[in-house]
Amino acid sequence: MATGKTEKARRQRQGDLRDGNLRVKGENFYRDAKKVKHLNMYKTGGPVRNAKGDIVKAAYLQDTKIPTARVDPNKRWFGNTRVIAQDALTHFREAMSDKQHDTYSVLLKRNKLPMSLLDEKDTTESPSAKILETQSYSDAFGPKAQRKKTNVAVSSLEELASMTAKDNEAFEEKQTLAPTLGLMGGVDTDEFSAEAKEYIFSKGQSKRIWNELYKVIDSSDVVIHVLDARDPLGTRCKSVEEYIKKECPHKHLIYVLNKCDLVPTWAAWVKHLSKDYPTLAFHASITNSFGKGSLIQLLRQFSVLHKDRKQISVGFIGYPNTGKSSIINTLRRKKVCQVAPIPGETKVWQYITLMKRIFLIDCPGIVPPSAKDSEADLLFRGVVRIEHVSYPAQYIPDLLAKCQRKHLERTYELSGWKNADEFIEMLARKTGKLLRGAEPDETGVARQVIQDFNRGKIPWFVPPPEDTEERSGEDKKAHYKRKRAEREAAALAAEQEEYNKEVEELESGDEDAPAEHEGDENERKFSNTDFLVHQQEFSSKHKELPMQDQQHPDQQQQQQQLRLLNLLRQQQQQMQQQQQQQEQQQQQHLQQGLAHGQTAGQVTQNKLPLDGTVNQQVSLSMMSSPQTQSRALQHLNALQQQQQQQQQQQQQQQQQQQQPHQQNYNLISLQFKISYCNNYNSSKKDVLRTWPILKVLVYKAISLRTKISV
Numbered sequence: 001m002a003t004g005k006t007e008k009a010r011r012q013r014q015g016d017l018r019d020g021n022l023r024v025k026g027e028n029f030y031r032d033a034k035k036v037k038h039l040n041m042y043k044t045g046g047p048v049r050n051a052k053g054d055i056v057k058a059a060y061l062q063d064t065k066i067p068t069a070r071v072d073p074n075k076r077w078f079g080n081t082r083v084i085a086q087d088a089l090t091h092f093r094e095a096m097s098d099k100q101h102d103t104y105s106v107l108l109k110r111n112k113l114p115m116s117l118l119d120e121k122d123t124t125e126s127p128s129a130k131i132l133e134t135q136s137y138s139d140a141f142g143p144k145a146q147r148k149k150t151n152v153a154v155s156s157l158e159e160l161a162s163m164t165a166k167d168n169e170a171f172e173e174k175q176t177l178a179p180t181l182g183l184m185g186g187v188d189t190d191e192f193s194a195e196a197k198e199y200i201f202s203k204g205q206s207k208r209i210w211n212e213l214y215k216v217i218d219s220s221d222v223v224i225h226v227l228d229a230r231d232p233l234g235t236r237c238k239s240v241e242e243y244i245k246k247e248c249p250h251k252h253l254i255y256v257l258n259k260c261d262l263v264p265t266w267a268a269w270v271k272h273l274s275k276d277y278p279t280l281a282f283h284a285s286i287t288n289s290f291g292k293g294s295l296i297q298l299l300r301q302f303s304v305l306h307k308d309r310k311q312i313s314v315g316f317i318g319y320p321n322t323g324k325s326s327i328i329n330t331l332r333r334k335k336v337c338q339v340a341p342i343p344g345e346t347k348v349w350q351y352i353t354l355m356k357r358i359f360l361i362d363c364p365g366i367v368p369p370s371a372k373d374s375e376a377d378l379l380f381r382g383v384v385r386i387e388h389v390s391y392p393a394q395y396i397p398d399l400l401a402k403c404q405r406k407h408l409e410r411t412y413e414l415s416g417w418k419n420a421d422e423f424i425e426m427l428a429r430k431t432g433k434l435l436r437g438a439e440p441d442e443t444g445v446a447r448q449v450i451q452d453f454n455r456g457k458i459p460w461f462v463p464p465p466e467d468t469e470e471r472s473g474e475d476k477k478a479h480y481k482r483k484r485a486e487r488e489a490a491a492l493a494a495e496q497e498e499y500n501k502e503v504e505e506l507e508s509g510d511e512d513a514p515a516e517h518e519g520d521e522n523e524r525k526f527s528n529t530d531f532l533v534h535q536q537e538f539s540s541k542h543k544e545l546p547m548q549d550q551q552h553p554d555q556q557q558q559q560q561q562l563r564l565l566n567l568l569r570q571q572q573q574q575m576q577q578q579q580q581q582q583e584q585q586q587q588q589h590l591q592q593g594l595a596h597g598q599t600a601g602q603v604t605q606n607k608l609p610l611d612g613t614v615n616q617q618v619s620l621s622m623m624s625s626p627q628t629q630s631r632a633l634q635h636l637n638a639l640q641q642q643q644q645q646q647q648q649q650q651q652q653q654q655q656q657q658q659q660p661h662q663q664n665y666n667l668i669s670l671q672f673k674i675s676y677c678n679n680y681n682s683s684k685k686d687v688l689r690t691w692p693i694l695k696v697l698v699y700k701a702i703s704l705r706t707k708i709s710v
Helices: 003-014 033-044 086-101 127-134 157-180 207-219 238-247 269-273 292-305 324-332 375-380 392-402 405-412 420-431 442-454 476-509 521-531 535-542 545-551 553-593 595-600 626-658 662-680 684-704
Strands: 055-057 222-228 252-258 279-281 312-318 350-353 358-362 603-605 616-618
Touching (some): 207 238, 207 312, 222 324, 252 269, 252 292, 252 324, 269 279, 292 312, 292 324, 375 392, 375 442, 392 420, 392 442, 405 420, 420 442, 553 626
Parallel strands (some): 222 252, 222 312, 252 279, 312 358
Antiparallel strands (some): 350 358, 603 616
8 A cells, every 4th residue: 555655755765766677686675685685695505407307507516527627828837936046045135134224214015025034033032932842842741741851940849849939939029019119111120129119200101101102103104202312312212112113113213302402512312323213303492493394304205105195194202291292383383282391291192283194193201111210310301290209309419410510500600519418508598498497498499400400401411322333442533633634645645646747748848948949048038037036045945955855845845835925925915005106196196286276166076996097077167267277277187198108008018918928938947947957956856846836936927027036
């Protein structure tokens, strides 16, 4: 009854607009297509028979006929596949180990290789842990045991019983003292007992904090470990790093040294930590940050490497109060995470969007348990809130040991204390923190000093370990001196090669020089007069030169170059002085000539331009008497003639300087070499050694047309 209307209403209500004829066989109002397929599954199990009842098609897996097997005609069926030689395997293993230890390389794709055979096995484990690999339990114990006597570390059963009783007593004692003791972090405590700690020093180790940490690690593609630049090794969570390396090897780990503004630049922690993982120096600040561009560029590179993912997540982990939330605020340039200078401000993990494909995850601070860390170490790392510490004055001696005395004197303007008690008393009386009876408030002063220590008001840091590989047992300054000596030796060797080439060119090029310039007597006189004037001075100096040249030829060459430069500088200074004197004379002439025109009229005078010319404009129409006008005109004409003469002289000098002096240079150089050998009793070797410097001197003498004394 009314089935058609009900079916139509159902289709409209469920949005089923299919045609009624297009449906699966057996699908109706009571059965859908899924149910029909499920029922049809039961019908395909039996055999198919014909009209006579013979089996035409057997049921599934009941056919007695065996099908003909055919093998693909491929040669790889009859040969080895993925075969590698032992040498190639060793080479590949070494290359792979180098890449694995490279902190700045990223594994994008893993090949189909038997990595279990390529990876080197860890041999640091004790052999007793692998006893089952050599001998099964059934062979040692049970009815089929083949070993007649068990291997134990005792000689008798009585000794075994006494040892078991002692171990049981030690275990029970640990169980009773467990509520009052700190966590030992997996360290063997058989030889020592744990020191009692306050409850406040167990912060950052609760189950809730570790659950938040595992959430962040599981959700992150890149894990950023934030370290305090003042104590990077102290704020490093090695247990978390080992967990990531073992359980999540595909995740990328990065070190970020925050608060790098509180340490000097020579503290090379970045270089030291880069051997393990990529390390960046950072200073968190919304207005004035450092390292922000490098970190963003690194995250963009990771997003490019993982193009197959829609987005990547970056998790921040580390000790409390190291600046994880501050770094996120710096990257976003606004306050998106709640920050405070006290530990424990971040309670739960938080997602922040940095870009379209990059998300940041903030995590609460964690403190991995360790027996090596004392209460003072945890307090100085900012793990504990200072107001919750019962007696903070007991940690002041450790604080004074970490800081330098001059920094404390400069910060608090105190001096002369001998121990921690005197320091607290002097600081309390200076700041006015006194109790009844004028007694110092040790607790309040100690809390203030520890707070200044944690917040960076007192300079302190842990120096990085020395790099013995680079220094190789020698001091840093000695290392730099040795490198500098090597560079200087290489430079001297290069100069010596150039000098030898020049000597060879001179020997080969000056053989024909006497035949070309035998007839120029004037130029020969010019060379002799220019270079042999100061014979006595040069001969007196030349007597001492051979010993110096034999010992230090390079130093002698440098001294000669300096002498030449000094002579050229003196000549330039003389020319400048002459030009200044000429300009002063011109100004005096102008002042004398215009003295008459200033009383009768108006004279306008411009400044001297750079080229030495004088531009003068005299309003003659304003002069009343014709005598003054005629005198001014005569003086102006005389000045113009002087200017024209000076310009002509300058042009002639420039033309003479631009003309080539190659002929004079060749003749004078040859004559100077001959006269040098004859007059000063020097060998040809000495002449050739000093000739590259004298060659420059000869050319300068010709171009400047001046006499130069050597």
